[in-house]
Amino acid sequence: MGGFPPINPCRAPRIQPSLTPERWQKIKELFSLALEREPSQRVTFLYEACGGDEALRAEVESLLASAESEEATTREVFKAVSSQPAASVGEAEDPMIGRRVGDYRIERRIGYGGMAAVYLASRDDEQFELRVAIKLLRPDLDRAELLRRFLNERQTLAALDHPNIVKLLDGGSTEEGLPFLVMDYVDGLPIDEYCDAHTLSIQERLRLFCTVCEAVAYAHQHHVIHRDLKPSNALVTAKGTAKLLDFWIAKVLDPAESSQAAVTRTLNRRLTPAYASPEQVRGEPVTSATDVYSLGVVLYSLITGHRPYKLKQNTPAAMERAICEQEPESPSTAVDRVETETLADGTTVAITAQTVSRTREGQPDKLRRSLRGDLDNIVLKALQKEPRRRFATVAELAEDIHRYLEHRPVNARPSTLAYRASRLLQRHKAEAIAGIAIFLIMVAALGIILWQQRRAIETARPEAVNRQASGRRSVAVLGFKNLSGRSDTAWLSTALSEMLTTELGAGGKLRTISGEDISRMKLNLSLPEEDALASTTLRKVHQYVNSDFVVLGSYAEFGSDGRQIRFDLRLQDAIGEETILESAESGTEDDLASLVARAGTTLREKMGAGGVSESEKAGTKALLPSNSKAAKSYAEGLEKVRAFRPQEARDLFQEAVVADPGYALAHSALAESWFNLGNEPKYREEAKKAFELVAKLPREQELLVEGRYRQAIREWEKAIEIYRTLFT
Known part of the structure; x- marks a missing residue:
């Protein structure tokens, strides 16, 4: 059973109402009712009977703790409670008010709980002025265990001297033998x-x-x-x-004991x-x-x-x-969670993203x-x-x-998906067989989602991993500033970034930084949306994602139909901290893949990565959307994934595969969305569609999609073999 939370030494808890005669009567009634129940049933009873009034529950629990102790029988404690005048628990009738304790005179009570009372006091020997907090063990609960804990606190505070820890000034016992602590008063x-x-x-x-x-x-x-x-x-x-x-x-702890060792039970x-x-x-x-x-x-x-x-x-x-x-x-x-909180006066308030944001960053987004x-x-x-x-x-x-x-x-x-899956399996041991299947699916999905988000955009040949280990130069596409000023064209920044990253990864000669890493870095470094980065910012980017080059720029839509595109890009050397190329491409939304291909060729040459073979070009093309509608939906879906909005991401990926049924990565992303939403039949369906398109993909992409398909149809041995090939 949970005990009463320790009393605050320097001010009353915020939910602690005054102990009026009516409230004391309520405490006695609940205490009596709780005593009539078996000990194992008392905590549940109090949670139900007290509702959201935590202070009320805590007061009753403190009395029950005394009742269950070896020093006080139930009858003795109940007798003490019944015989205590209700008004005496109020601050006005507290006999300690005005009394001298040690060198201090008590002015008023500032805290009162099940174990101790805390008072504001002042130095009373006229040597100097000092206001302190005095913590005094309650006389009606003078138990050996409580006394031990009280003395433990005194010993603990005496050993600590830190500007952010309340300081113990004095201690002793009253004339009645009750121990007290004198501490800094923290207002x-x-x-x-x-x-x-x-x-x-x-x-x-x-x-x-x-x-x-x-x-x-x-x-x-x-x-x-x-x-x-x-x-x-x-x-x-x-x-x-x-x-x-x-x-x-x-x-x-004993000084010889390590603080990492298991030391005690509470x-x-x-x-x-x-x-x-x-x-x-x-x-x-x-x-x-x-x-x-x-x-x-x-x-x-x-x-x-x-x-x-x-x-x-x-x-x-x-x-x-x-x-x-x-x-x-x-x-x-959790910011988007809506909850209600019961205040001390019994009223409730709603906690929403808007109310939380007002006291922090202003806006939920x-x-x-x-x-x-x-x-x-x-x-x-x-x-x-x-x-x-x-x-x-x-x-x-x-x-x-x-x-x-x-x-x-x-x-x-972040915790790996494999680890989270193992915890899920531990919590559902009764469903061990099904749980193992889920575990295998989730472990495989870990490889898939990490590969997709961090590595699949590099159209890789089997030796790509070896190239990375041998020191390929790296490039980060940071995104493109929207000069149109229109929200309906915002998707182009993500689309251009993702497609250009894929293009630059063709052949595995350059290591590209994933969109997820870029998004996290931009957030944590508070990167400004600029056409070029200052040398100090380039240095930070290089340190954060280990990128040798940075690509960024701007774009705008124009023309009578609003579908004409011009995007300007800038290649910066993150190590040399200088701009080494400025280029521009223009065309229509439907020419997006061609625009990106031309830009990629120009950038690769400047970075010394050379050209790519025809087969590598074909493999890259298979990874890109065939039309602007698919590109738009896929790009917006990725943004929803990064914003932790899985339902919206699923809907957008569905739009992408409708617009381009041959877009294998969109089918793969949609399958992942269904998996994350717990819809295994839909997951299998989309995984199968992606598998049927693998003939158009490079070998590693083919294995990636096939592995997803094999796990979807529960061909575990084949799926595990494929994932071992890809990820180990």
């Missing part, structure tokens, strides 16, 4: 509330989050694992300084479920990787406004299944773009189910965020 907001209240951008949120990471990393260096990281335990002052607090359930599982790691939820040993995971949840919330998991039922069982089994959505996709790619990968790596697959340390997590902020390549990479 601030939880980090998520602070970011929203100050409308911080994604980059500003990341920089602030990194200061929290620094504090956690410092704690780890001193053998302390926090184990309860969440927004309310990271307050931000008015000056923008983050303070990490509440080490109530922290684990202090006793009684006193944690905050929404931010807990899978190993915490299962009651397994935790390591410093537990804090990495919780920081990942905090980061996810900071940048998206949502939690990583979608729950159909707000129950402990559903929460545990989600944390341990459900793969979180990519942050860039801009927010999606800022999250897509590297940030998605960083967050999802921190949220891996297995600790070994996360960042090895919190410092590594922070380092990757700094890489992102500095427009450098990050270390986090």
Whole structure:
């Protein structure tokens, strides 16, 4: 059973209502009803009875925890609750108000929970003025375990001295023998509330989050694992300084113990479920990787406004299944989620892409773009189910965020489809035979989609891989600026880029950079849409994608029918940091393939790649659309794939194959879309059509499509043999 979340030492939780007599009566009623049930049924009962009132549920859970302990019987605790005057729990009647504790006099209560109360106090010896926060163990819950945890927090804080960790100033015991802690008083907001209240951008949120990471990393260096990281335990002052607090359930390791080793089980599982790691939820040993995971949840919330998991039922069982089994959505996709949140006063508000964007990047599209790619990968790596697959340390997590902020390549990479398939199989062991088939399909699909998006655009002969290893020069086609100013011609930028990349890859003499890598780089480097790049930008492009040459330019449509095209291109040497060729081609939309072929010939000659054979030209032509309608639909479909909109991508790829039934790559892309949408019959149908067109393709493209077809008809041995030939 989940315990009451540790109380915030410096301000009351945002959902914590005042404990009025009416609310105290409600707590007693629910406590009595819960005691009548078996212990295994109590948590589910409270989730249903309390609805979205987390503070109410937490108060009752704290009393139940006492009731279930070895130091207090159910009858004794219930008697204590029943005999306590309701008004005495209110701040006005708190007997500690005005009392002197150590060298401090208590002014008011600023936090109250199931385990402890927190007070604002001032120095009372007239030596100097100082306002502090005093944490005092509740007298009615003076249990051995709680006392141990309280003293553990005091010992932990005493060992830590960091500008982003709340500082322990003093400690002792009251006249009644109750221990207390004296800490810095932090007048601030939880980090998520602070970011929203100050409308911080994604980059500003990341920089602030990194200061929290620094504090956690410092704690780890001193053998302390926090184990309860969440927004309310990271307050931000008015000056923008983050303070990490509440080490109530922290684990202090023996210095000889590695922080990576399994060290302890979370006793009684006193944690905050929404931010807990899978190993915490299962009651397994935790390591410093537990804090990495919780920081990942905090980061996810900071940048998206949502939690990583979608729950159909707000129950402990559903929460545990989600944390341990459900793969979180990519942050860039989660932005579009619509959820409702219950506020402290019982009212609900809708969380939408528009409401989230208003406190971050202004517009949903801009927010999606800022999250897509590297940030998605960083967050999802921190949220891996297995600790070994996360960042090895919190410092590594922070380092990757700094890489992102500095427009450098990050270390986090997306999980492979094969890995995701293996997890799917583990979750459906009862369907082992079918699961194995799905696993094989998805493993093969991994090779296909990566090959298509990164390598298939290089029309390759069997020795192409050897050429790449021997040091082929590389070229990145960055795209073309739309000078027409018309949204209906935007597709030409993608079409020209994809077709020219295919053309330049003919014969395998040049290594081309995939459209996916280009898209990610442009986003992360915030590349301007220019006709030419400055030398410093060329240097960044070279470092990011290891490209020797860069092709970019502009295009415009003109003429009475609007179908006349002129595109100007520029070839830049990314190493020499200079422009080495300027060229232009013009014609109609229907001449697109010819325009691209002429441009490709000119560029290859300038890059020293020479010409291509007639058979290679024929192979390249087979990879290109035969008409502008197919080119337009295919290009727009690729953009939808990159925007994580699979249904729209499928519809556009369908339009492409209708416009050009012989367009093998469009059939292949459509098959992949059906596969991603879970429609296996349609997937098999399109894979078969693509297979029937392989006679027009180069050998490696033929194998690519045939492998897809063999897996679709479940000829596993042949499919595996083909994929081994292609991808190993």
